[in-house]
Amino acid sequence: MKEAPSSTLSTEERIREAARRVFLEKGYDGTTSRDLAEASGLNVAMTNYYFRSKEKLFQLTFQDLHRLQFAKLNSLIHLDIPLREKILRLIEAEHELVVENPDLPLFIMHEMRRHPDLFTETPTASSPYPALPDSLFARQVKEAVDSGQIKPIQPLQIIMVIVSNVHYPFVGRASITHSLRMTNEELMEVINQHQQVIKDMILGYLFGPEVQT
Amino acid sequence: MKEAPSSTLSTEERIREAARRVFLEKGYDGTTSRDLAEASGLNVAMTNYYFRSKEKLFQLTFQDLHRLQFAKLNSLIHLDIPLREKILRLIEAEHELVVENPDLPLFIMHEMRRHPDLFTETPTASSPYPALPDSLFARQVKEAVDSGQIKPIQPLQIIMVIVSNVHYPFVGRASITHSLRMTNEELMEVINQHQQVIKDMILGYLFGPEVQT
DNA sequence: CAAACTTTTAAACGTTTGTTTAAATCACCC
DNA sequence: GGGTGATTTAAACAAACGTTTAAAAGTTTG
Structure with missing residues (x-):
């Protein structure tokens, strides 16, 4: 297990935060996995490493919102x-x-x-x-x-x-x-x-x- | 030039009518050219024959709506x-x-x-x-x-x-x-x-x- | 009916899609 | 300090994407 410094965000949080912004702007259909990667400053594999798919990440994001x-x-x-x-x-x-x-x-x-x-x-x-x-x-x-x-x-x-x-x-x-x-x-x-x-x-x-x- | 029988629709009208239904339901981002083809009962080439692209067809459809x-x-x-x-x-x-x-x-x-x-x-x-x-x-x-x-x-x-x-x-x-x-x-x-x-x-x-x- | 044109088709094009792989890098523990 | 597991990367995958092709089928016109 790994903890993020208090001032900056953990990788998982960075992805979730980026997903929030991108999904809100482009919607599920209009968002690509590469959009999400770019917005979080990471690469496409990370999204699927932390969340299993675009769909799963969207479900979490939507629930929050x-x-x-x-x-x-x-x-x-x-x-x-x-x-x-x-x-x-x-x-x-x-x-x-x-x-x-x-x-x-x-x-x-x-x-x-x-x-x-x-x-x-x-x-x-x-x-x-x-x-x-x-x-x-x-x-x-x-x-x-x-x-x-x-x-x-x-x-x-x-x-x-x-x-x-x-x-x-x-x-x-x-x-x-x-x-x-x-x-x-x-x-x-x-x-x-x-x-x-x-x-x-x-x-x-x-x-x-x-x-x- | 070709005229459609009064009771049935011309190919162009069939495409436009299908586009209306599909775009309304799925939105621009959620609609694929094959969705449009299937909804009109034609194939993907027809859409681009009558309208030059998915985007152009959407613009016309949106204007109508x-x-x-x-x-x-x-x-x-x-x-x-x-x-x-x-x-x-x-x-x-x-x-x-x-x-x-x-x-x-x-x-x-x-x-x-x-x-x-x-x-x-x-x-x-x-x-x-x-x-x-x-x-x-x-x-x-x-x-x-x-x-x-x-x-x-x-x-x-x-x-x-x-x-x-x-x-x-x-x-x-x-x-x-x-x-x-x-x-x-x-x-x-x-x-x-x-x-x-x-x-x-x-x-x-x-x-x-x-x-x- | 045959030439000329329009309409329709099936197949293919190159790109982008979501997802996975396999190797590289990192962090931690005895 | 080297080994172990977690994290990150670049590259690749098959499938789906929007669009185009080239040939077939249909229609029009002389």
Whole structure:
């Protein structure tokens, strides 16, 4: 066994880190084993020495990224805070996520549609979404609906509305900037403005038109 | 020159139609020339006889699909109808589009991010989005904002809200159904319910909480 | 019907693909 | 300090890739 110095990365970590970057950029189909080798600064044999194949390396990489995508959401829905505040924090958490990982949602959605077979969920691993139906969030929504505090709506629908509005400008950003001939900076400005609209719209719809945020 | 019988398709059309199906399903990177040949029932030489390369065939296919994606939106924004009705019809048009072409938005967004170089917009062709800034829709929004009829918002933001909410459940449907262990039918039921939420939420936000639709 | 042209085919081209090999280099232990 | 196992390398493998070839089959036109 061999340990890497603390400041630099072990070979295995270098490969995983490179795989993350390359797969995120080019997708599974668009990535070659030589792409991975070049990105890690090693040669093609190393990838197969540490991970048995391109496919296996991709599965690990995807699992990491899939967890990253749902980690915040998955912990927030169980938090013991008022529903209204929880929704606000969900919006902010998802915004933060896509600002830090702008390519993540498109990657996840593309790969899950294209290679659904590659994702054999590890049974023990915390599967992200399935937690929703029996989360505190779900119970809070049902109670709020029953007591007439918010409009009739399912928990999943609220999540969909949040994720849709927050993620979409990033998911479609190549399409938007190209078509409208905007720069990335111009789009980012629109997106920042848009954040407030999303918050007001969602909270306003659910709780009625009070003073927001 | 040769004309195809009306009931059946010409070879060129067969190839284009097959290319549409295959590229939509597998993407550019995931499609091989032999996939295309098999899907059209011909052999690999035919694709290069009628179109000069896989790349050229993809460019044509993508152009078609890109137009399809924005055709309805692009004609609706110029229609001379009241703003409120226009927004409602935009929501319904986008919903119809994704119900009929559930894979289209994800395909467009993935390919535009992955191969932005492949899309050299034909100068004369009706480019879809750029029409927005000087559309009747944009003027209607600005007037409605100035007159205090709706909340301050940019035309692009309204489009983003509509498209986000309507498209996202389809774009992420592999991810949603897989993670929540739903069937496609169950998701479709949620999506249908969701339509009304989207309408109420958007119109309610912009115009205030009157009686809807 | 025969020449001229278009369409279709099967086979092959050179390259790139994912993966493996076998030898070289490294790190560690008695 | 030499032997042992882990790591790294360059080279090679067969298969699949996008594309092209050259000849066969079909169509058109005089």
